[in-house]
Amino acid sequence: MVFNSLTFVVFFALVLLAHRLPLPWTAKKVNLLVASYLFYAAWNPPFVILLWISTIVDWYIARGIWNAREKSRAVRRAWLLGSLAVNLGFLAFFKYGEFLLQNWQALMASVGVEYVPPAWDIILPVGISFYTFQTMAYTLDVYLGRSKPLDSFLDFSLFVTFFPQLVAGPIVRPGQLVPQFARPVQATRDQMLWGLALMTLGLFMKVVIADSGLAASADAVFGADKPVGFADAWLGTLAFSGQIFCDFAGYSTIAIGSALCLGFALPDNFRMPYAAIGFSDFWRRWHISLSTWLRDYLYIPLGGNRGSEARTYVNLMLTMLLGGLWHGASWTFVVWGGLHGFYLAAERWIRSRTGVQGDPAGAWNRLALALTTYLLVNVTWVFFRAETFEGAARILAGMAGLAAEPAAVLPTVFMIKTGVIVAGMIAIQWLMRRRTLEDVVARAPWWLTGLVVAAMLFAVITTQGSGEAFIYFQF
Numbered sequence: 001m002v003f004n005s006l007t008f009v010v011f012f013a014l015v016l017l018a019h020r021l022p023l024p025w026t027a028k029k030v031n032l033l034v035a036s037y038l039f040y041a042a043w044n045p046p047f048v049i050l051l052w053i054s055t056i057v058d059w060y061i062a063r064g065i066w067n068a069r070e071k072s073r074a075v076r077r078a079w080l081l082g083s084l085a086v087n088l089g090f091l092a093f094f095k096y097g098e099f100l101l102q103n104w105q106a107l108m109a110s111v112g113v114e115y116v117p118p119a120w121d122i123i124l125p126v127g128i129s130f131y132t133f134q135t136m137a138y139t140l141d142v143y144l145g146r147s148k149p150l151d152s153f154l155d156f157s158l159f160v161t162f163f164p165q166l167v168a169g170p171i172v173r174p175g176q177l178v179p180q181f182a183r184p185v186q187a188t189r190d191q192m193l194w195g196l197a198l199m200t201l202g203l204f205m206k207v208v209i210a211d212s213g214l215a216a217s218a219d220a221v222f223g224a225d226k227p228v229g230f231a232d233a234w235l236g237t238l239a240f241s242g243q244i245f246c247d248f249a250g251y252s253t254i255a256i257g258s259a260l261c262l263g264f265a266l267p268d269n270f271r272m273p274y275a276a277i278g279f280s281d282f283w284r285r286w287h288i289s290l291s292t293w294l295r296d297y298l299y300i301p302l303g304g305n306r307g308s309e310a311r312t313y314v315n316l317m318l319t320m321l322l323g324g325l326w327h328g329a330s331w332t333f334v335v336w337g338g339l340h341g342f343y344l345a346a347e348r349w350i351r352s353r354t355g356v357q358g359d360p361a362g363a364w365n366r367l368a369l370a371l372t373t374y375l376l377v378n379v380t381w382v383f384f385r386a387e388t389f390e391g392a393a394r395i396l397a398g399m400a401g402l403a404a405e406p407a408a409v410l411p412t413v414f415m416i417k418t419g420v421i422v423a424g425m426i427a428i429q430w431l432m433r434r435r436t437l438e439d440v441v442a443r444a445p446w447w448l449t450g451l452v453v454a455a456m457l458f459a460v461i462t463t464q465g466s467g468e469a470f471i472y473f474q475f
Helices: 006-019 025-041 045-067 073-110 128-143 153-161 174-181 189-222 230-261 279-283 288-302 309-327 331-354 363-385 389-399 412-431 437-443 446-462
Strands: none
Touching: 006 025, 006 230, 025 045, 025 153, 045 073, 045 128, 045 153, 073 128, 128 153, 128 174, 128 288, 153 174, 189 230, 189 389, 189 412, 189 446, 230 363, 230 389, 230 412, 279 331, 279 363, 288 309, 309 331, 331 363, 331 389, 363 389, 363 412
């Protein structure tokens, strides 16, 4: 079940109705839990079993870790390894099984051994990377002494499966969501209106901008099987940069809005990332729930920046390489993560040598560095979008003006539409760089806000979209 479907509209209306009935709070939480399972089962019912296994395993293992706190560290570590084995084992099998088989086949072929692996017909459970990281955060927090095991199995189950953010985030920590289950909550009138407005904004970003405005240009360029020219290569890549932002940020906005309509608050996941000045700033603004997860549960445990300068660079690179692999079972994603790791390390080296911390002085300097950051981020998007290294090389050659006898790919109308949308997106993000949507709306006349929301809703309803799933569902 996708947010941009009539099925979800009916589903969400029924969930809202049930949540506002005069029922005991426990009954309302059971309703939300059942609704979350139904939401997930709409893709493939048997995969709900994976959710049950992850929930039960991490519930009991966290309690085992807590009960063993007076015992040796080895006992507690054994409990933790059990949780990691189950969660990462599922992730490795379903997401990386075929990737591992293909690479083993290539390795065998390199030493002259012919190995033909069996056909891999395993379906990837939607959102497995997201809820796996979410349940792992719970057991890791208990192991690290940051929190105690929960007392309510119902609250923990709802934390794992809460449908607004179940399949594509934000990746919520236990302390961000579970305390909200402790007492009855119901959206106020203002929360309901704001939540519905956020859902409308998210759908506008997904349906109108990402799918109808930019997807065709990105698909045409990255789907070309011949050299592409300078303009086509750049416009296709810029189109994808806008598409993936509006698609993923749109999902997060709908998730936050739908949760707010129920009375729950989810953390922000995007804060104008294409207005970032530098790459550390970019990762403070892009997919915030993942970047902070990688920081707290991978980068810092590896040593963070507490060791030597060289060790810090290694930790950065390892974190981003694994972050790239998290996104997909392909070496192109590893290169995408590696490039971001290189950018972060280079930025850190430059700052340490120049002594410049934070944003540079001067508006023009900030603007120039923001545009440089954005253009270099677009280079990484080539590896994220291209299915093969050959395809990525073809696009990069075009971006560098090195394509031999390039063919025209994008019609003029696509070029104009892509240029206008991307320019508008960058301008808005730059103007909103130090602002929040809440502040802007609070300062605007109520009638203007209503008019804008109505216009977005009209555009969503009248746009002849394809109803495609969100890009990050595949991760």
